[in-house]
Amino acid sequence: MPIYLDAHSLPSVTAKDVAEAHQSDLLHQPEFDCKCLTYWFDPSRNSAFCLIEAPDMDAVTKLHEKSHGLIPNKIIEVSSSAVESFLGRIHDPDDAAVFSNGLKVFSDPSFRVLMITQINDPILLQHQLGVEKTNELISLHNAIVRKNIAVHGGSEAEHSGYGLIASFTSAYQALNCALTMQKDVQAQETDALEFRISISGGEPVESNSKLFGDSIQFASHLCAITDHHHIALSSNVKELLVSYEHYQKNRHNLMNLAPPEEKFLKSLFSILEKQSQLSEFGIKDYCHFFAMSQSQVYRKIIKLTGLSFNTFLMEYRLQQAKERMKKQCYSISQITFDSGFTSPSYFTKCFKRKFGLLPKAYIDLVH
Numbered sequence: 227m228p229i230y231l232d233a234h235s236l237p238s239v240t241a242k243d244v245a246e247a248h249q250s251d252l253l254h255q256p257e258f259d260c261k262c263l264t265y266w267f268d269p270s271r272n273s274a275f276c277l278i279e280a281p282d283m284d285a286v287t288k289l290h291e292k293s294h295g296l297i298p299n300k301i302i303e304v305s306s307s308a309v310e311s312f313l314g315r316i317h318d319p320d321d322a323a324v325f326s327n328g329l330k331v332f333s334d335p336s337f338r339v340l341m342i343t344q345i346n347d348p349i350l351l352q353h354q355l356g357v358e359k360t361n362e363l364i365s366l367h368n369a370i371v372r373k374n375i376a377v378h379g380g381s382e383a384e385h386s387g388y389g390l391i392a393s394f395t396s397a398y399q400a401l402n403c404a405l406t407m408q409k410d411v412q413a414q415e416t417d418a419l420e421f422r423i424s425i426s427g428g429e430p431v432e433s434n435s436k437l438f439g440d441s442i443q444f445a446s447h448l449c450a451i452t453d454h455h456h457i458a459l460s461s462n463v464k465e466l467l468v469s470y471e472h473y474q475k476n477r478h479n480l481m482n483l484a485p486p487e488e489k490f491l492k493s494l495f496s497i498l499e500k501q502s503q504l505s506e507f508g509i510k511d512y513c514h515f516f517a518m519s520q521s522q523v524y525r526k527i528i529k530l531t532g533l534s535f536n537t538f539l540m541e542y543r544l545q546q547a548k549e550r551m552k553k554q555c556y557s558i559s560q561i562t563f564d565s566g567f568t569s570p571s572y573f574t575k576c577f578k579r580k581f582g583l584l585p586k587a588y589i590d591l592v593h
Contacts, residue, residue, distance in 0.1 A: 227279050229263070229306055231432035232298035232444060234274040241267055244274055247332040250293035258289040259578070264318045265428075266336035270558070275336050275430055277316060304437050307476040311383040312338060312393045313430065314437055323523065337465055339400040339427045340438060341446040342382065343371050343389035343407070347548065349591050353583050355418060363419055370410045384442075388459035389422075391442065397466035399535050400425050404457045405476055417454070424448035424458035444488075447495050448481075451531050456481040461488055483530070490516075493531055499544050503566045509535050544580050551589050558585055 236244065244267045251262045260379040261279040268274075274332070278297070279284045283301045286328040290296055304482045306316050313336060345367055351360040375382055378399045381390040394400040413419045426448065428441035429576050436442070441460075448458035459467070459482040467473040474479075483491065497515050501507045512523050527535050550556055560568050567573035579587045 227259075227261075227281060228303050229277065229279050230283060230301050231304045231309065231431055231437065232276050232278065232286055232301040233292075233294055234276070235272060235299055236267075236274050237272045237298070239269075239272075241269065241331050241333045245329050247294045247296060247328060248276070251278075251289060254289060254293040255540055257292065259283045260289050262289075263316055266313065266334050267332070267339060268335035269333055271335070271337065271429070273336070273429060276436070277304075289557070297537045298429050300433075301494045302431055302437065303580060308383070308437050309430075311381055312340075314381065314393075314395075323366050327532070336430050337427060338430070338438065338441070339394040339425060339466075340383070340445055341375075341392045341394065341400045341404055341423065341425045342442065342449060343367075343391075344422045344446070344449045346418065347388065347391050349552075350581055350583075351418060352591060353587070354510070366414055367419055367421065368410065371415070372405055374376075374403045374407040374410065378406070393438075397425070397427065397463050398470055398472070400463070401457075401459075401467055401470075401473065401476075405479065408454075408457060408479070414456070419454075421454045421457075422449045422452055424452060424460075425463050426460040427463045443495075444492060447491055450490070452481050454481070458482065461485050477576070487526075487530060490526055494527070494530070502539065502543055502546065503564055503570045505566050507566065508539075540576060541580065544577060546578065547573070547585070548581075548588065551585070552592050561585065571590075 243264065248262065248265055255262050259281050263277040263279060265274055272487060275558055278286050286301055290298060304573070310316050317333055318330060322330045324330050343363070345416045348360060348364060351363065368390065375392045380398070380399065380403055381389060383393045384566040404425060404554050408423060424445040426441045426445035430438050430439060432440040434440045434443060441574045443462060448460065452458040457480050459480055461482060461484065464482045497512065501511060509520055509523060511518055515553060516523060524535055527533070527538055531538050533541065543565045550561050550564060558574070562570045562573040565573070574585055581588065
């Protein structure tokens with residue numbers, strides 16, 4: 227049966243209130259063929275998240291409606307392994323206080339600090355360095371990253387093939403891990419990896435339909451605009467760190483944006499994800515979305531990415547084309563137009579100039 231994680235906004239409630247609501251869920255769960263596994267509650271953020279095995283999302287909603295009337299703001303389907311990796315458990319904590327009436331009460335925040343490492347595309351590395359050298363570099367990267375995650379109290383949460391994701395309960399531990407990791411990787415002279423690190427923080431269920439999807443997505447965007455000399459931090463992580471002396475001593479190694487810049491960056495990628503496949507999409511469309519002049523948009527994009535608008539758009543489309551090639555063996559023509567290019571010959575020229583090989587050669591290496 228599927229497992230779901232739902233999000234509740236609960237202002238002005240106590241840990242005892244949430245425990246009683248959960249106890250009511252347990253009482254009514256057989257009526258809806260559900261099994262309430264556990265929950266997380268953070269009084270400082272007025273948030274609670276319930277982990278429930280259920281036939282579908284509708285059953286989760288109806289269970290809550292019947293037992294206490296607290297309807298979830300959002301529900302997503304999750305895997306138990308992912309929840310355990312990110313949040314550390316899929317059952318109630320062992321140290322929860324149990325009252326004489328059997329009520330189990332605990333406050334356990336679900337906010338996590340996520341560290342993402344990214345490296346160069348392994349397919350391109352194989353083309354440049356050969357399979358043996360590429361595998362050697364990636365194995366070295368993985369060993370360094372995993373060692374530091376373990377040493378600094380993190381949990382490896384996901385492996386994308388381009389790097390690793392780790393979950394921390396402490397921003398300080400995440401920063402120490404990233405700084406040590408960066409030194410260890412640089413000491414191995416692995417410039418070909420183009421190793422980048424970013425750190426972002428958030429709740430498990432927000433606007434994205436994936437577990438910690440918003441935080442992971444934004445950390446990926448930060449990785450896209452940083453380099454291997456700096457560690458990118460989201461503003462909410464910076465706020466957690468700014469009072470630490472260790473943060474102040476290492477500010478030269480850190481890159482972070484002001485909240486308005488973060489908002490612009492998120493909107494920048496959000497619009498690209500929806501519009502970049504349209505070949506006619508251009509700077510005027512961005513100006514319309516942002517209600518800014520062309521010069522304002524150009525300046526903001528150059529400041530954030532170091533690239534002109536046209537170059538940034540081109541590189542985004544090329545990255546999307548590569549992802550399409552990995553998912554399925556599409557024809558070059560289909561990839562061309564699905565990625566927003568106007569002709570296969572122009573796409574091929576841009577791809578070769580950027581990555582050093584023809585699209586067909588890349589597809590052959592992938593498949």
